[in-house]
Amino acid sequence: MGVGGLWGSDLIAQRPEFFQVMKSPFSDEEVVTVKALRPDWAIIHVQEADQYGNARILGSDFQDVLLSRAAKKTIITTEKLVETQTFQQEPKLTSIPYFLVEAVVEAPGGAKPGICFPNYKTVDDTGMKAYGQAIKECKFNEYLTKVIEERDAK
């Protein structure tokens, strides 16, 4: 698709598989075009979802809505499972409708050590460091076990 910006960037020549310059079909202008990305999967964490995959993003949505449209299949993880009626009452609050969604996982605290606004509003710095360290040392499973143990102990 055509996009604005990017003029003068070495990225265009560096990544011809993603960027191409073409003549506009509507005028003599040149247009930078970007290849559409089609991920196989999107995994998106939300505040509320029902069992069919209808999902609400109550804080910043960043590229999550876009991702759900681009991906071939989407998995929703959610802080809380709610009734479908909740969505029927306020359909305009539905960020991702069920027909885009392959599976729903109830995962409270699933965005930690990051943020899931407004459920938890600040980054857990200690948790973030522990996560980074675990990744560096290829000890993700140990990290995960510890996080789950700590959560269940509460």
Added chain:
Amino acid sequence: MKYGPAEMMVIALAREIIKSDLVFHGLASPVPMTAMKLAKALGTDFTYINITGGVDPDWHKPAVVGSTLSQNLYEGGVANFGLEEIFDLACNGRVDISMLSLVQISPRGEINMSFVGGDYDKPKVRLPGGAGSATLIPVTKKSLIWKTKHDLKSFVSDVAFCTAKANPNNQFRVITNLCIFSLKDNRLEVESIHPYSSLEEVKSNTGWEITQENLPYTDAPSELELALIEEVDPNRIRYIEF
């Protein structure tokens, strides 16, 4: 009142914002965030958008963390306007100011945010990349590039990779801890030097030749500007970048 580079840079950025501007900053931007709050406190009537999607968040509430992805930049806002919409808005020519940073910059306004050392596919250091800069700089009416460490590593005659390039038809300013550059005829020229610095210091920290002489000093911060910075940033989040 005493001040240093953090206050001078915040104030220099805030002074660039004028009535009815629509102004954006992204991630990891404590200095621009403080500048936005200061401009609001000074009474400038402008629209503050940022990477969280918050539109005109409540600027009275001081930030408590350096992250500009925090609720502080979202709460109290009047709308949610996501990043992809902000990019479209900019491509539509409707973003007046974008505040962005750099890892390396050349005198032609070429910014490297991609890599240093090695090559693109096998870099010595991989940098954050240029989604924001490459897209926004060519289409924003006025790009304000801030850099808290003006030195020979960053201000270079040639960049290793040009992630984003200044648009010579738009305004492009670089605000550092030492001075303010402005792009004129496709070349960065020193516009003013901060009162506590000197032409000598700017020259010795810039990797290209500066032939200009008798340059003016940046207007020193006013008592009001300094008092309002303390009011909007009592936790001194602005110092995180220094």
